[in-house]
Amino acid sequence: MKEPLTIAMPKGRIFEEAAALLREAGFKLPPEFDDSRKLIIDVEEENFRFILAKPMDVPTYVEHGVADLGIAGKDVMLEEERDVYEVLDLKISQCYLAVAGLPNTKMNDVAPKIATKYPNVASTYFREQGEQVEIIKLNGSIELAPLIGLADRIVDIVSTGRTLVENGLVEYEQIVDITSRLIVNPVSYRMKDKRISELVEKIADVLKQKATV
Ligand SMILES: Nc1ncnc2c1ncn2[C@@H]1O[C@H](COP(=O)(O)OP(=O)(O)OP(=O)(O)O)[C@@H](O)[C@H]1O
Numbered sequence: 693m694k695e696p697l698t699i700a701m702p703k704g705r706i707f708e709e710a711a712a713l714l715r716e717a718g719f720k721l722p723p724e725f726d727d728s729r730k731l732i733i734d735v736e737e738e739n740f741r742f743i744l745a746k747p748m749d750v751p752t753y754v755e756h757g758v759a760d761l762g763i764a765g766k767d768v769m770l771e772e773e774r775d776v777y778e779v780l781d782l783k784i785s786q787c788y789l790a791v792a793g794l795p796n797t798k799m800n801d802v803a804p805k806i807a808t809k810y811p812n813v814a815s816t817y818f819r820e821q822g823e824q825v826e827i828i829k830l831n832g833s834i835e836l837a838p839l840i841g842l843a844d845r846i847v848d849i850v851s852t853g854r855t856l857v858e859n860g861l862v863e864y865e866q867i868v869d870i871t872s873r874l875i876v877n878p879v880s881y882r883m884k885d886k887r888i889s890e891l892v893e894k895i896a897d898v899l900k901q902k903a904t905v
């Protein structure tokens with residue numbers, strides 16, 4: 693039997709939408725796919741192997757070639773800058789990255805503090821704005837930082853805006869729109885060209901159909 697094609701799936705909020713998209717594209721994913729603690733799931737009939745990873749780690753598995761393909765948010769791609777090909781915008785998990793903070797406040801004149809899960813994106817953004825800032829890396833509940841006096845501003849994901857509103861924060865700038873992307877290891881792309889192209893085409897067809905309804 694041929695070596696399976698390995699796809700790194702992000703656990704968490706993208707997972708469900710991504711699995712639904714794969715099923716629409718004709719993948720016969722087993723029920724255990726949706727409800728299991730297993731981190732490696734083989735779909736032997738179709739010769740696919742899925743690995744379930746933290747969203748921020750998906751490009752790492754793909755860059756190192758232990759996964760041929762992966763699904764990752766554009767936010768993660770911008771933050772991680774891994775050597776992988778981004779082949780499709782899957783148009784799922786739509787949101788954007790924004791600068792937010794307490795209303796009617798100015799940033800500290802000297803090295804204002806910016807709390808974020810995205811230190812690279814945030815420092816590039818403020819450097820391009822000509823602002824010298826101090827980045828404070830957090831791993832979640834970013835909106836807490838300005839409330840508790842840890843930071844002047846945050847750089848974080850906004851989707852419905854509910855988290856900002858419920859914490860009395862306002863958006864100051866939108867940085868970039870985010871959706872999930874299908875990414876491919878460059879060597880796999882050459883070596884497993886036929887299987888990868890087939891898969892990309894199937895998903896692209898589903899996306900085209902969705903775009904026309
Ligand atoms: N509120 C949101 N609405 C829509 N998409 C989002 C939202 N928050 C994050 N995303 C997108 O979903 C991806 C995964 O988010 P998720 O919250 O599952 O990951 P995470 O924050 O790394 O996980 P964890 O909360 O376990 O640390 C993000 O990289 C981003 O592209």
Ligand SMILES: O=P(O)(O)OC[C@H]1O[C@H](OP(=O)(O)OP(=O)(O)O)[C@H](O)[C@@H]1O
Nearest residue numbers: 832833834848849850851852853854855
């Ligand atoms: O605009 P909204 O629809 O309210 O969504 C935005 C929130 O969603 C994400 O947090 P998540 O739920 O992943 O929790 P986290 O704080 O653990 O990152 C993000 O970091 C925001 O806090």
